[in-house]
Structures are given as structure tokens and as C-alpha cells.
Amino acid sequence: MKSPLLTLALVAGFAVTSFAQIDLPAASPAATVSQQVGLGTVTIEYARPSLKGRTMFGDRVPYGKVWRTGANKITNLVLSEAMLVDGKKVPAGRYGLYALPTAADFTFILNKDANNWGAYTYKEANDLMRITVKPEKATTLTEALTFEFTDFTPTSASLTMRWESLRVKLPITNDPDEKIMAQIAEQTAKADAKPGVFSAAANYYYDTNRDMKQALVWANKVVESEKMYWTYYLRAKIAAKTGDCKLAKSDALQSLELAKKAGDDAYVLNNQKLLAECK
Incomplete structure (x- = not known):
């Protein structure tokens, strides 16, 4: 006869085996x-x-x-x-x-x-x-x-x-234009608005063909604060779009020189293209 302990062990072992799972x-x-x-x-x-x-x-x-x-x-x-x-x-x-x-x-x-x-x-x-x-x-x-x-x-x-x-x-x-325009109105109106705010606003107006005069106002604020090749290029491309090739060429030349020193080939090409278009 099997002992009660042996029987219990066999039952327990069967239960574990029955409910065991194999990951596949x-x-x-x-x-x-x-x-x-x-x-x-x-x-x-x-x-x-x-x-x-x-x-x-x-x-x-x-x-x-x-x-x-x-x-x-x-x-x-x-x-x-x-x-x-x-x-x-x-x-x-x-x-x-x-x-x-x-x-x-x-x-x-x-x-x-x-x-x-x-x-x-x-x-x-x-x-x-x-x-x-x-x-x-x-x-x-x-x-x-x-x-x-x-x-x-x-x-x-x-x-x-x-x-x-x-x-x-x-x-x-998902066209966020309404939200973006609301953000631009709110952020650019702040007395402590940073150059990045004006840069983003000017770029958005440029990309969506809005009021270029307003975009140029913001671009001026950016260049006044940060005279970098990307800020000069921002104002240059907006000026070119307004038909002011004199300002566009002046800024593009400034941007081109600084971009070459920085080794930024993308901006070098951007400025060369803009200068060619303004001839």
C-alpha cells in the first residue's frame, strides 16, 4: 500500500504538471x-x-x-x-x-x-x-x-x-494652424519674449505665406539680439520674399561668411541659392 504522504506527493505533482505552461x-x-x-x-x-x-x-x-x-x-x-x-x-x-x-x-x-x-x-x-x-x-x-x-x-x-x-x-x-496662431499672438506679445519666440513666429509666417512685413519685424528683433548665421539667413529669406533684395543680399553674405567659418554646409548652400535668386 502506498503511504498517505506518497499519495499526497503524487497528487501535488500531477496538479503542478496539469497547470504548468510552456512559453511559445x-x-x-x-x-x-x-x-x-x-x-x-x-x-x-x-x-x-x-x-x-x-x-x-x-x-x-x-x-x-x-x-x-x-x-x-x-x-x-x-x-x-x-x-x-x-x-x-x-x-x-x-x-x-x-x-x-x-x-x-x-x-x-x-x-x-x-x-x-x-x-x-x-x-x-x-x-x-x-x-x-x-x-x-x-x-x-x-x-x-x-x-x-x-x-x-x-x-x-x-x-x-x-x-x-x-x-x-x-x-x-491634424492641422494645428489655429493653435499655432494663438500661441504666436500670446507669446510675441509678452514683454520678455525671447529671440526664439520671434524666430519661430517669423519662420511660421514665412512657411505659410502670411504677412511678410510682420515676419520681417520679428526677424529684425532676432538679428538685433543674436547676430548668427542662422538669424541673418532668417531675415534674408524673408526680405527676399518681400522683394527687398538689397537687404536679402546683405544678410545672405553675412550668413554665408559665418556659415563657412562654422562649417555648416547646409546654410552655405541655402545662402548661395538665395544670392543666386536675388541677382
Whole structure:
């Protein structure tokens, strides 16, 4: 007969074995991709299934049926602040990103429930918006589901999904112009405003083709405080845009000499180009 102690040890050993786990690589590993857009950040969190020789769209991912846009937990789209998604305003927050593929088009679904496991408990009533886009035929096969950001500008990007031979894009915009203009008005009005404030304001006016006379006023303040090759170049490019090539050439020559001494090739080229344009 087995002793009670031996029996207890065998039972305990069986229990430990039954509940033991083996760590293995995930079949659909988790991934996170972030991109600054304007003054905010767009983040996509998803799991990456692979083809493994299978046909996905129209087979494993049926046409006309809501899909989790990945594997495991519903893919999440996170906006750090309000942005335009396909031209429609979406508040800051975390959203479930579902999809509805068909043979002809592809619909992204932004859903208020970002915590579902898959699309099993998807509720259309929680949809914030649907965006239907025309899918593109990719020239190469993408094995693992991939999200990436493409088509960059300072205020926009496309959230691009690639899988199998399919590629679809979701345009996202965050234009901070109103916020920036408010900051410029507030900061430049301060009695103790630093040269960096006036420099940033002048550059923004220059880049967005606003009041060049006002930009030149700020550039003058910068040069008065800091006579450096980058400050001379700032005023030179603004002066050139106003048509004052006399001031532009004078400042560009000053900037060019200082930039050469500093070994800053980028500013050397910038000044040479400006001088050529002002001939």
C-alpha cells in the first residue's frame, strides 16, 4: 500500500504538471506603430497574423462580414487629440478598428468599444463612423498583416494596411494652424519674449505665406539680439520674399561668411541659392 504522504506527493505533482505552461512565440505577435501628425500622435495597436499559404480575403476573411482587422483582441486606433479621419472630426481617444471587406471595396469601422476580443461581440450601435475606401492591388505579396504610415506631410499621413495582395489607406489629418496662431499672438506679445519666440513666429509666417512685413519685424528683433548665421539667413529669406533684395543680399553674405567659418554646409548652400535668386 502506498503511504498517505506518497499519495499526497503524487497528487501535488500531477496538479503542478496539469497547470504548468510552456512559453511559445505568438502565432500572431502584437505590434504597435505610432506617428506624429501635426501636433498630435496617431497609434495603431494590433496583432499580426500571417498567410502561411492560406487565402485570406474572400476565404479566411469572408467578404461582407465584419473583421477584427487583425487577430486576437480588436485592433485599436488611438488619437492623442482630435483629428480629421477621412475629413471627419474624431475626438481624442481609443477606438476599436474593425473592417468590412468586399470584393469591390474596403470599409474601415471606428467603434467606441476598443476592448472586444475579436469581432464576436461587435455592436454596430457603437460605431462612431465608417469609411469606405477603394483597395489597391499591391505588386508584391505581404505575408504578415502590416500597418504603416505613408504619404507624410507636416499635418497629415495615411494609415496604410497591407496584407496578401491588398493595400488600403485611411487618411488622417491634424492641422494645428489655429493653435499655432494663438500661441504666436500670446507669446510675441509678452514683454520678455525671447529671440526664439520671434524666430519661430517669423519662420511660421514665412512657411505659410502670411504677412511678410510682420515676419520681417520679428526677424529684425532676432538679428538685433543674436547676430548668427542662422538669424541673418532668417531675415534674408524673408526680405527676399518681400522683394527687398538689397537687404536679402546683405544678410545672405553675412550668413554665408559665418556659415563657412562654422562649417555648416547646409546654410552655405541655402545662402548661395538665395544670392543666386536675388541677382
